[in-house]
Amino acid sequence: QVQLVESGGGLVQAGGSLRLSCAASGSTFSTTIMGWYRQAPGKQRELVARISSGGSPNYVDSVKGRFTISRDNAKSTVYLQMNSLKPEDTAVYYCNYRDYSGEYNYWGQGTQVTVSS
Secondary structure, eight states, X not given: OOEEEEEOOEEEETTOOEEEEEEEEXXXXXXXXXXXXXXXXXXXXXXXXXXXXXXXXXXXXXXXXXXXXEEEGGGTEEEEEEOSOOGGGOEEEEEEEEETTSOOEEEOOOEEEEEEO
């Protein structure tokens, strides 16, 4: 029902920046909780950042001050601006869509972020 298309991943050197985008279709985007998760090889998937329908953000401690999550409801798109990237940020990043009722939970296909030292 809901399609999430991610883009913006790539290979960067430590200290560099990337901006991830996730465009949603087939949904009422403005009433969702959107999040970015990541999964590194051999590790569990973890929540990196999330943003409420009203734009209130939350971050995991390890990215505070470096990453910024934002949303553009008119474009049905959520972004993750990643600055001062570290090798430990290397992972596949997934966009997540949840409605406030908890009934719907969708995932993007994932985009690879690789940070070299």
